[in-house]
Amino acid sequence: MSNLFLDGTKLFYHLDSLYNWSKNIDFPPVHIEISPTNACNYRCKFCYADFTGHKGIKIDKHVFIRLMKDLGEIGVKSCLLAGDGEPTLVKDCIDAIRIGKESGVDMAFNTNGVLFDENWANETLSYLTWIRFSLMAATPDIFATVHGTSKRFFSKVLKNISKCVEIKSNNKLDTTIGIQQVLLPENAHEVLELAKISKDIGVDYFVLKPFSLHEGNNNYKNGISAVELRDKHEELFHKAESLSDDNFSCLIRWNTFKDDGIRTYDRCLGLPFIAQIAADSHVYTCCPFFYRDIYSYGNLKEKNFKEIWFSDKAKKIRKDISENLDVHKECMSYCRHHQVNIKLWELKKPPDHLNFI
Numbered sequence: 001m002s003n004l005f006l007d008g009t010k011l012f013y014h015l016d017s018l019y020n021w022s023k024n025i026d027f028p029p030v031h032i033e034i035s036p037t038n039a040c041n042y043r044c045k046f047c048y049a050d051f052t053g054h055k056g057i058k059i060d061k062h063v064f065i066r067l068m069k070d071l072g073e074i075g076v077k078s079c080l081l082a083g084d085g086e087p088t089l090v091k092d093c094i095d096a097i098r099i100g101k102e103s104g105v106d107m108a109f110n111t112n113g114v115l116f117d118e119n120w121a122n123e124t125l126s127y128l129t130w131i132r133f134s135l136m137a138a139t140p141d142i143f144a145t146v147h148g149t150s151k152r153f154f155s156k157v158l159k160n161i162s163k164c165v166e167i168k169s170n171n172k173l174d175t176t177i178g179i180q181q182v183l184l185p186e187n188a189h190e191v192l193e194l195a196k197i198s199k200d201i202g203v204d205y206f207v208l209k210p211f212s213l214h215e216g217n218n219n220y221k222n223g224i225s226a227v228e229l230r231d232k233h234e235e236l237f238h239k240a241e242s243l244s245d246d247n248f249s250c251l252i253r254w255n256t257f258k259d260d261g262i263r264t265y266d267r268c269l270g271l272p273f274i275a276q277i278a279a280d281s282h283v284y285t286c287c288p289f290f291y292r293d294i295y296s297y298g299n300l301k302e303k304n305f306k307e308i309w310f311s312d313k314a315k316k317i318r319k320d321i322s323e324n325l326d327v328h329k330e331c332m333s334y335c336r337h338h339q340v341n342i343k344l345w346e347l348k349k350p351p352d353h354l355n356f357i
Contacts, residue, residue: 004176006207007253009339011273014077021272022347026310028074029275032105033287033336035083036064036090038279042112043148044136046184048212048332049084052291057279061092063300067277068096070305072103078129082110084290085279089115094123101127110134110180112147113157121164130176133161133203136184138193146186158201165202178205185224188233195240195250205249208237210257212334226333227260261333265345268327270337271318275309283308285321288332 011018020027038049039056071079079100081087088111100107106129113133125131137143140151147153164177179198181191191208198206210226230237237252244250275297276287282296283305289295297317298308308314325331327341 002176002204002249004205004249004251006205006251007255009343011340011343014273017273021344026315027272028076028306028309029273030077031274032071032076032079032277033083033274034059034064034067034079034081034096034277035085035279035287035290036081036087036093036096038083038085038290039089040086040112041089041114041149042086045146045148045186046136046182046211048288049290052084054085058090059092059277059279059281060301063281064092064096065099067300067305068100068105069103071100072105074306074309076105078106078108080108080110083276083279084287086112086115088112088120094120097124097127108132113160114149114153116160116164118160118163118167121160121167125164125167125173125175126171128175130178131164132178132180133157134182135161135179135194136181137187138190138197142187142190146184158197161203162201169202176205177203178207179203180207180209182211183208183226183229184211185229188229189236191233192236192240195243199243199248199250203248205251206240207251207253208240209253210261210334212261212332225260226257230254230257256334256339261338263327263331263338263341265341266327267323267345268321268325268331268337268341269344269348270340271321273340274337276336283314285317286336288335 014030017027017030037056037058038052038054039058040054081093081096087093087109097107097109107127108129109124109131111131111133113135135157136146140154143154144151161177161179168175168177179194181187181194195206240250241252271285275283277283277300278290280291281300283298283300284290285295295317297314298311300308
């Protein structure tokens with residue numbers, strides 16, 4: 001079984017950044033997430049980003065390439081290309097992945113897999129630390145229903161994933177390949193079967209995570225909490241976990257499910273550690289607030305990332321949010337900063353008798 005950890009935060013492995021945060025010293029984010037476009041070739045019924053309208057905005061190539069060079073220069077450690085659209089709709093991602101890696105940044109990619117063909121795999125896999133395919137069903141009919149697309153794409157996605165596994169094996173690459181399913185009432189009964197398919201294809205892992213609802217999306221309400229849905233199918237999930245062996249991991253994010261998105265902290269403290277960039281070239285506090293000016297640190301068409309990140313404007317926004325934003329009312333469930341915030345809140349609110357470790 002692998003040493004993957006996908007159900008929490010690795011914050012405490014970055015003690016230099018944590019120390020700087022504790023002393024109010026400026027530091028670059030550990031991790032960056034970039035949305036190359038908000039266009040998508042699916043219309044997933046559960047999509048958190050439907051509020052954006054998927055208008056086809058695309059990050060400018062010169063901005064994209066300069067950004068990848070800048071991230072390495074200032075000390076950003078990792079970068080994921082994903083976001084509120086499908087990144088394979090932007091061919092510039094191929095160059096961005098290579099340049100990012102050559103700049104010293106660990107690169108990752110999230111895709112629905114329809115367009116991630118043999119050419120994409122050959123061009124990018126050797127530069128990626130990991131790639132994750134979003135696949136929500138084990139059968140064509142459920143696939144088409146949940147993803148809002150043609151069921152003929154189901155076999156195409158599986159073929160593309162299989163090709164990635166083959167290329168990884170033939171070239172002896174270290175790239176981790178995974179399949180991720182979001183748990184919904186429509187697909188919960190297919191978790192075990194999808195985990196089996198994942199193992200048969202030869203990917204490194206299958207992971208199941210809860211659904212996150214954005215307040216701006218009114219077209220899909222699943223009518224049941226993540227915890228209730230987990231409890232209803234818990235036996236099935238344990239059977240899926242039993243598929244794990246030395247070459248394959250089935251990961252159920254029990255820790256993420258257990259709190260049902262309810263926050264034990266009152267403020268968002270994690271913004272200095274993670275930055276998110278939208279297809280409009282703005283650097284935002286987080287993706288749920290994409291395309292809202294008050295949450296933009298600045299525009300990469302006007303300034304480089306370093307200038308934006310360390311600007312007085314960005315510092316003020318992060319400070320205002322950490323002091324004033326009500327995370328219980330204004331944030332979506334299971335946000336990207338959630339696990340980081342849990343740990344930072346514990347540091348801000350230590351227990352009594354701290355020296356008795």
